[in-house]
Amino acid sequence: MIDPDGRDAIYITFPKYRANGIPFTGHAGVLLINDKTGLTKYYEYGRYDKESKGLVRTASVPNVVIGKDGKPTTESLNKVMKQLPRNQDTVAI
Template sequence: MYNDEALLVTYPDYPVNTDTFYGYTEMVGHAGVLLIKQSGLTKYYEFGRYDPAMNGVVRNKRIPNAVIGSNGKATPSSLKAILRSLSTQSGKNTRIRAAYFINMDFDKMLAYAITEQPQYSIISFNCGHYAQAVILKGNPNVDRPLIINPTPNNIVDEYIEEGNAEVLFSPTTGEMTIGKGDESDAKE
């Protein structure tokens, strides 16, 4: 059994340049993936058009490490500090909505997160697809939803519907909530 954690993080209100006649929109969001090792070590990665050619590259952000509680999981106060840092550094100070995954393999997720990725495509390989792919490397038994609408906002919706706890963070109020998840069928 794996003892690490991960969050498929979305910034639902993040302004995204669609490179279409729509221009910038806040309807699709932006995504990344937060990895939390049982020791408290954290890593955050996101994929996007950050390179001059706009082909897509992975980048990471330095964030605080988690404090691990007596239950073996990140404490809510340390998770809140991490999400505050992510909202500031990656989310343009927008709110966060995430799907929380337990019983993950940090090392497998990390190994995949830092490998070269396919070329960016808003439809077939965007930041949400990347974050999902990292999550799936962490535990092959994660319930994988059928993704029809490939926006980052919808991808996180689908994983929450599969029973992963919903995490919400507001940079305006500083409040964070963690919903109840039920991953028992996928985490044996």
């Protein structure tokens, strides 16, 4: 499943993460992949600022390798997933 204009995204959820232990708050981010170059970026939004109004932050992740089929290789995508924050609770959608 490749986005035809090269702006591929994988939505990441952290269903077990609870903001201050509050039920149903969870956490999420987005993994962006350029399907031509494999350039990979990860962004998440949350109340990371002291005013608790929210801001976007990024985490450094390795780039994926695009296979001959035009899709990220399983090995390179797994490497990215293992480096995401809160990895043990990560679910890709």
